[in-house]
Amino acid sequence: xxxxxxFDLVTLRLFVAxxxxxxxxxxxxxxxxxxxxxxxxxxxxxxxxxxPLLKRGQRGVSATAEGQTVHRLAVEVIARLxxxxxxxxxxxxxxxxxxxxxxxxxxxxxxLPALLARYAERFPKVRIELEDMLSEDAVRAVQKGAAELxxxxxxxxxxxxxxxxxxxxELVLLVPRAHALAGLATAPVExxxxxxxxxxxxxxxxxxxxxxxxxxxxxxxxxxxxxxSFDSMCRMVACGLGVAVLPRAAAExxxxxxxxxxxxxxxxxVQRQLLLAMRQRAGLSAAAAGFVExxxxxxxxxxxxx
Numbered sequence: 001x002x003x004x005x006x007f008d009l010v011t012l013r014l015f016v017a018x019x020x021x022x023x024x025x026x027x028x029x030x031x032x033x034x035x036x037x038x039x040x041x042x043x044x045x046x047x048x049x050x051x052p053l054l055k056r057g058q059r060g061v062s063a064t065a066e067g068q069t070v071h072r073l074a075v076e077v078i079a080r081l082x083x084x085x086x087x088x089x090x091x092x093x094x095x096x097x098x099x100x101x102x103x104x105x106x107x108x109x110x111x112l113p114a115l116l117a118r119y120a121e122r123f124p125k126v127r128i129e130l131e132d133m134l135s136e137d138a139v140r141a142v143q144k145g146a147a148e149l150x151x152x153x154x155x156x157x158x159x160x161x162x163x164x165x166x167x168x169x170e171l172v173l174l175v176p177r178a179h180a181l182a183g184l185a186t187a188p189v190e191x192x193x194x195x196x197x198x199x200x201x202x203x204x205x206x207x208x209x210x211x212x213x214x215x216x217x218x219x220x221x222x223x224x225x226x227x228x229s230f231d232s233m234c235r236m237v238a239c240g241l242g243v244a245v246l247p248r249a250a251a252e253x254x255x256x257x258x259x260x261x262x263x264x265x266x267x268x269x270v271q272r273q274l275l276l277a278m279r280q281r282a283g284l285s286a287a288a289a290g291f292v293e294x295x296x297x298x299x300x301x302x303x304x305x306x
Contacts (some may be wrong), residue, residue, distance in 0.1 A: 009081065012039045012074045015053065018042065019071045022060040097287035100129045102138035102149045105227055105255070106206060109230040110249035113165045115298070119291055123271035126287045132229075135205040144278055148288040153205025154273040166276040166295050169247040170204050171209075174237050174254070181243070182261035189268035190217040196224040198233045206272070210245055213268045234258055247272050262282040291305035 010031070018027030022267070026035045028038035029178060046053050055068035065070050077243045099119075103112050108130070116128060129267075131147070138150035151166065152158065173181065173192045181187045181195075193214040199207045202223070214221040224242045227233055234254035245265070254263050264270075276295060282291065 003048075008041070008045075008224055009043050009078075013078055014038060014041055014077065015045055016060060016074050016148045017053070018062075018072060019063045019067065024061060045167055064081055068075060074147070078145070082205050082232060083218055083246065097123075097125065097285060098127045098129060099123075099149075099287040099291055101149045101151070101284075101291070102131050102133050102141045102147045102290075103114065103151040103229055104135045104138060104153060104205065104274075105132060105200060106153065106247050106250070107167065107273060108132040109253075110247050112151060117296065122294065123287065123290055126290075134203060135202065136203060139277060142279060145279075148284055149291065150277045152275050152277055153209070155209055156275075157203050158277050160274075161277040161279060162281055163275040163277045164296070164299075165273055166299055167274040169249050169272045169274070171245050171265060171272050172248045172251050173243060173245055173265055174234060174251045175243045175261050175263060176237060176240055177259055177261045179261065181263055184263055186264040186266045189265050189270075190212060190219065192243065192245065192263070193217070193221060196222050197226065198225045198236040198242040198244040199223045200227055200228065200233070206246070209272075216268070234260065 014027050014031055014033075017030050018024055018290065021027055023032075024038055024042070025035055028035045031038070042145040049066070049070065051066045052064050053070055054061040055067075057063055059102075074235060112130075116130065119124070120128060131141070133141070135150075135152035138147070138152050139156060139161065141147040142150045142161060156163070158306050173187055175195075181191065193210065197210070199205060199221075200210070207223075209222075211221045225236050227236060230246055230250040231254075233246060234251070235258065236242065237244050238254075238260060239260040248262070250262075251262055254260060276292065278288070278292070281292065
């Protein structure tokens, strides 16, 4: 068993910086130490681990297979320590608890900001930490304990987590106003998905939903541009690089600002359901439990209003 006391936080951070930059010199410069000192620290880390972590070459360095594993885990360790430091600072500033939440773009660009604003009013001493990420990554964050809660798509595997439906939105088509489909009140899904698409990554739950919808009508989804946010999707559509299918709550924010047209879809399941995921409800912090109760109450109110 490796002696954990020999792991040095400064050296771990240096290793991450060197691996990210692909350069010992860049890592040394970031920490304000000499190249010789940086090289010595990395060598001692490799000796401690018992395997080479970096491959040296004429163009710099790159992580070995073992180094990639150490890099990934070191990033997680450093992130948790940074959370610890942030928590201490927040406690000094008067915060009493933290809400750590991950959410996919559909939630971050839709219902979640307004909900968090109401939560902040109700729980003013809770420090909210929200990270926008794809549903699959959000599930892993909860599984690893990096976040207590995650808002994800309903087509994401999460068998070991507790979930409940927290929001439903309608998927709509966003096109430039000069587009052939812009004048339609409703477009058949086969027409919409036959166009060049601007989409999130293929691994995103929304994109996978669109791929499945296209296959159901005998099409292969033609993704022309892949981006990381709804904002980027809408800007690409405004520049004529394709059309986009996204939740109505997010699309409506850009229609007037970017001169776009919003078209309803027919012929496919256009309801987009989002889930709130957690490891075990009984083990939630008071801050997370308060968020869950608030979200459940608002979801129930929406159901009763229908």
